[in-house]
Amino acid sequence: MASLEPRIHYEADLDPSFAREIIASSGSPSLMSCIQCGTCSSACPLSLYMDYTPRRIIAMVREGFKKEVLRSRTIWLCASCYACTVECPKQIRITDVMYALKRYAIREGVHPPRFPIPVLARLFYDTVRRRGRLTESWVVARLYLQTMPLRIPGMSTLGWKLLRRGRFPLLPEGIRDRRGLQRVLRVVERREVAR
Amino acid sequence: MSYLYFPGCSLKGTGRAYEESLLAVFRALGIPLAELADWNCCGATAYMSIDERQAFALAARNLALAEAQGASDNGAIQLIAPCSACYLVLLKAQRHLMTDTAFRQEMSGVLPGNMGDPGQIRIRHPLDVLVHDVGLQEIARHVRQPLRGLKVASYYGCQIVRPFALFDRPHDPSTMDDLVRTLGAEPVDWPLKTHCCGGSLTGTMPEVGLRLNYLLLREAQRRGADLIITVCPLCQFNLEAYQDFIRRRYPDLAPMPVLFFTQLIGMAMGLPPRELGLQRLLIPVEGRMAALSKEGAHARA
Missing domain, CATH: 1.10.1060.10 (Alpha-helical ferredoxin)
Incomplete structure (x- = not known):
């Protein structure tokens, strides 16, 4: 109870x-x-x-x-x-x-586990930190795998339609100067910790 | 006048047709757009939910790149951001950089180039540029195939008019409706034009997100719109891609084409459909256009 x-x-x-x-x-x-x-x-x-x-x-x-x-x-x-x-x-x-x-x-960490919205935020955050850009197709695919695997079959028709129209790229995007970007983000992080 | 162009992630993915049509229209108008070299994610909504200062740092890197790449024009650098989320985050970060001097100092040490005055970059939405810099008269001069008889519902969504209403009224924006008239089409009076599409809720909480989009589509349908035009890749995706899912819950909805406003401009300018990415639409617009030109032929006969 x-x-x-x-x-x-x-x-x-x-x-x-x-x-x-x-x-x-x-x-x-x-x-x-x-x-x-x-x-x-x-x-x-x-x-x-x-x-x-x-x-x-x-x-x-x-x-x-x-x-x-x-x-x-x-x-x-x-x-x-x-x-x-x-x-x-x-x-x-x-x-x-x-x-x-x-x-x-x-x-x-107070939200319910596998609750999609904070998981999406986290995936978004991690991808951008690592690569500098987001590839929607990858983030969405991982979000569904982690939080809503049962919904994947229902979404596959849409995924296929988008793929055929070149709107669901399979190659992940990224920036060239990833080190530079990480330097920028680290400066902010350090101050966050110091606070 | 020359502009720098910040595509943002969606314009390289689900919103590819936005990029294609935007570039095609600017090319046809004779205005060069240079893509910002090595731009990164703007730091939008989801990122801001984890760490706001890092989101601002991401945007600051883009502003620094813009400053370094130049395209200086009357002392101001014009940076075009077509996605509403990018547009808003860039503006928000710029304001933060201008008011928080400690943050600006921290950033200036690590950013590419030397960050001078972040306020000298003008962050612009392409709708603003087309209506206010290029001007409706100039656009009218380029219209080859006026879209007579086409009823268009203009969807502004949230983040280009809120919280910073820099080029249109936040409660009753009208720039797109004026543009629609210039293209020879008829704007539909649609009070939900700034009502939220739910952003990523369509994916994360479908019962909520789908209903918001249903309300928008149903009202556009009720008011006789042939199609909806949008200024944001996420709005376009929500309104277009989920229509099958929405119809399963609310069967009274007929298919409604949802285009980027730049695609509509390109159509009126007579640009080839492939250059405008019309083949990427899930709900094709050609049928409506053909029916319309038939009606027009009858009317003329």
Whole structure:
């Protein structure tokens, strides 16, 4: 049986540093001045699938509901369309807050295993770091193998059609100066660690 | 005027027809496009979900390469990014480089060439360049086969008008509709033109991504569009490639051709279909065009 967890928290259960970390990582201090108007939730084309709407996520981040926020489906459903960011009357960069939450969740490893969205992000990241460019066909093929192997037969007709039209290249792309690129990325990484 | 061209990964893969038609149209207009040498991935959405500063570093390398390659024009380097995600990330990284001096200093030590003022590079979407630099009048001069009677729904998607609306209105963009009129076709009033296609959700959460695309396609169909044009390789892929999957869930959807806006320009300019990558479409457009020219012949008779 699934363990029951309280839905209402005492102040002592919350993480007061969470909001600070997310503000720093998203570069959006205006998060604290959210008036809970809900414009973001109504502008969002994906809120109808979310467990917490964007308005609630902002409130929960501010109060320190770290565990609930990081485990939510909401952050993975955000497609970065910036509709909320453009509409927010308090200029909260909600899309960047969602990015910050995705990064936090990936770093802490709290998303469900084989959940496709963070796996795609990871594959994308690893490929680009190694080769400098992404070859969509390869990343998609690996994503399906790792997270949705049962869907592969259903996708094969589309794959074949794309292949025949030269839209599914089999040769992986890459840049020439990979060492130079890795030097650039290492500088950033070093500072990340030093922080 | 000369431009540097940043293709991005999709234009070498699923969006090859975008690259082909873009280059063909610019060639026909007599505007040289030089591909940015040894460009790397822009650092888009998925990368930013892992590490934002590294994503900015990736974009910074591209900006440094652009600065080194030059193509200086009135002191500004014009860098064309056709993919909406690349366009946005390059702009975002440029702003970050301009405001975070510590980051800029770190970067200037390791980037190719010497990164001077990152603000002097103008990151442009080809739609902006075609409508505002080349101009609709000049494009009209090149139209050989006006697309009379063709009803076109223009899809702007999200990231070329949000969050930075640099060349069109974020709520009701109209540059593409003006362009459609210039080509002799008829723009369809389609309120969902900036509604999100779901990006990679079509692959990762199909029930969600497919529904978003269904809503877009159904509304375009309802409003009588013969086809949809897009400015982004991911939007084009979502709207076109998943139509069979969408129809399995929502059978009321008829096949709807989805083209890159540059393909439509090329068609009106009378460029050969192969140069525009029309053979790469999964839902062919030739049938609609033939039916249309037949109707036109009847009307004239």
